[in-house]
Amino acid sequence: MPELNLATYLSQTISSANWKNIGFKNRAGVLIPLFTVYSKDSYGIGDLGDLKLVVDWAKLTANSIIQLLPMNEQGGLFCPYDALSSFALEPAYICLKNFPAISGKRFNSSSTDINYVDYVLKAEKLKLLWDVYLAADLSEAHDFEEFQRQNAYWLLDFALFKILKEYHKQSPWYEWEDKFKHRDQAALKRFWQDNIEKITFQMWLQWILFQQFKEAAKYAADNNIFMKGDLPVLVSRDSADVWSHLEFFKLDFAAGAPPDMYASLGQRWGMPTYNWEAIARDNYRYIK
Known part of the structure; x- marks a missing residue:
């Protein structure tokens, strides 16, 4: 029986379609946590605008693969593998350059130490994005409505979870009031109605993140750079997934x-x- 070469062997496996998409030639690539690659245009933490710069760098250095550590929203441990959700993206990665009204503003916390990420920046970023959200006219934002519809399975519970954590001063869900911990539907409905603006803001953040991530992925594909993701196999005990x-x-x-x-x-x-x-x-x- 003739010996199969590697390309022939891989083309006969269950993942053959993916291998054909990637190709069988030799490649070089880089593994990065996005929070480590911030530029002069970002704010002490890498963002989705910086990801395009990584694509440019990869092209210049003959790298053709970029693998990202998990992009999921992180909990209090600030670990990409300790996710608050298996679906939601980390809002600290939103690129502010896309919003002219706040682009160029400086933060009180603007660490330039390349060995650390100052996560106080996340809170300051979110304050600016809250102002953008309040000023936005979403009455004709049909794309936003469609995003909510397509992602209703996880998005509604996640947004509610985030504001409930805020209400309980970031305590884990299993330390909340019983009516919220055990998902009493009448209590959750009242809380939703009383906090609809904040909850919608959380959904809006995810919409912006998904748009910016798709834009960065398209930029990579247009430049023949293969972008590879990483997903946490498990989620945090204190996560929207577990609670819901x-x-x-x-x-x-x-x-x-x-x-x-x-x-x-x-x-x-x-x-x-x-x-x-x-x-x-x-x-x-x-x-x-």
Whole structure:
């Protein structure tokens, strides 16, 4: 039997369509956490505008792959693998240059230390974006309405979760008032009505993020740069996913790793494990 070369072998695997899209030639690439690549145009943390500059750099240096660490919104640990949502993007990555009214404004916190990210900047960024949101006329924003419709499965609960965390001074959901912790529908409806502006702002932020990310991905594709993502396999125990779909998680378990050369005692990450039987009963909608 003749020996298959690598390209022939890969073209016969279950992921053959993806390999054909990537191609079989030798490539070089770079792995980056976006928060580390900020430029003179950003504000102490990399943003989606800087991602285009990474594409330019990759092209100049003959790199053809950019792999990003998870872009999901981070929780209090500021770790890209400890996500508040498996769907929502990190609002600190919004590029302010797209908003002329606030582009060029300086922040009180403007760290230039390349070894650290000053996450106070995120709060200051969000204050400016809140002003942009309030000044925007969304009455004819049909794209925003369509975004909400297409992402209703996760977006509504996520936006509500964010404002409930704010209401409870960022405490984890399992320390909230019982009516919110246990998702009493009447209480949630009243809270939604009383906080509709803030909740809509959270959805608007995600709309802006998805637009800017798509624009950056198109820029990469137009320049023949393959952009590769990374997803956290698990989500934080204090996440919108867990709060809104308790049945999909085993909260009496915590994920980790056995002892190895890097951690002789093993690792305990703390994220809950999945209840795959419950996810299967819902036709795997959560992970599709």
